[in-house]
Amino acid sequence: MGENLSQPFEKSAMTQEEMVKINREQRIQTIAFAFMIAITLLAFIAVGADVVPGAFATPFILGLAGVQLFLQLFYFMHLKDKDHGWPNTFIVSGIVLVIPTIVALMLLIGVTKY
Amino acid sequence: MAETTDLSKGLPSHPERATLEGKNKFLGFWVFLAGETTMFATFFGTYLGLRNGTGSGPEAADIFSLPLVFIMTMILLTSSLTSVFAMFAMKKNQFKKMKAWMWVTVALGAAFLGFEIYEFVEYVHYGLGFTTSAFASSFYALVGLHGAHVLFGLLWISLLLIRYRNSGITLTNAPKFYVSSLYWHFIDVVWIFIFTVVYLMGIGG
Structure with a gap:
């Protein structure tokens, strides 16, 4: 095994079936990218053209960012694929920690003290 | 490893996780990304806490320019897609294609960085130095x-x-390329929240 580690391969071991699957996957990723572009456009238009009323704009664009986070993590970074149980555990733990961190910092330094 | 992965037929369909070392790199990198997420959270929290502390310096809405941020966002998003394509090429053992997509990713990343440097230089011209105000420090940080x-x-x-x-795709370098592309996606994930929380909320929220 050791000597095989730095050897290139003549061909891929993928079967015809796997090839069809990976090509479909690639199309799905491209569609996910189109969605991301659309979501980004929507967020910029909402703020830039003032089409969403002021108080609703912040939750609206944060929601869009959440959708985009989901698309990046689960599609581009393959978290939805099988054999990704531990990566899911790690990243979800990270995201769970993010919320109290941000809220605590905002409350601690942001209310009156600057 | 040799028992579980048959190499006689060619490159395994998941070359980045065909060896134990590759599997460990893959898992360890996700731990790292979880840590990075938390680290960025502290910077976001600080920024959100201090963003109204502009003192006598310029405010967010005075200096941010949406078109520039929009261009930067599109560049970084596209570079995320090109690195996805590079990873598909890697799994199919198309070395030249993978290299080409990766170089496109690097070029787009460099363009992004160029715009960011230009942006910071502009802000300094507007009088927003690192120590101008609490907003300035937390923004630049x-x-x-x-x-x-x-x-x-x-x-x-x-x-x-x-x-x-010149090495072709091997079981040694496939995990390295894969992990670097995960890192690149993560950079894009952070940028999604920067353009939303810092720029869009700074202008309209």
Whole structure:
């Protein structure tokens, strides 16, 4: 095994079936990218053209960012694929920690003290 | 490993996780990304806490320019897609294609970084130095930290591409390329929240 580690391969071991699957996957990723572009456009238009009323704009664009986070993590970074149980555990733990961190910092330094 | 992976038929369909070392790199990198997420959270929290503390310096809405941020966002999003394509090429054992997509990713990342430097220089001209106000410090720290990540990613991926320019896709370098592309996606994930929380909320929220 050791000597095989730095050897290139003549061909891929993928079967015809796997090839069809990976090509479909690639199309799905491209569609996910189109969605991301659309979501980004929507967020910029909402703020830039003032089409969403002021108080609703912040939750609206944060929601869009959440959708985009989901698309990046689960599609581009393959978290939805099988054999990704531990990566899911790690990243979800990270995201769970993010919320109290941000809220605590905002409350601690942001209310009156600057 | 040799028992579970048959190499006689060619490159395994998941070359990045065909060896134990590759599996460990893959898992360890996700732990790292979880840690990075938390680190960025502290910078976001600080920025959100201090963003109204502009003192006598310029405010967010005075200096931010949406078109520039929009262009930067599109560049970084596209670079995320090109690195996805590079990973598909890697799994199919198309070495030339993978290299080409990776170099496109690097070029787009460099363009992004160029715009960011231009942006910071503009802000300094408007009178927003690092120590001008609490807003300025937390803004430069957060966006600058992201920029530093972009720079590191560019150097990392370029180094991999130069080192393995002739080697073909092997079980040694496949995990390295895969992990660097995960890192690149993560940079894009952070940018999604920077353009939303810092720029869009700074202008309209």
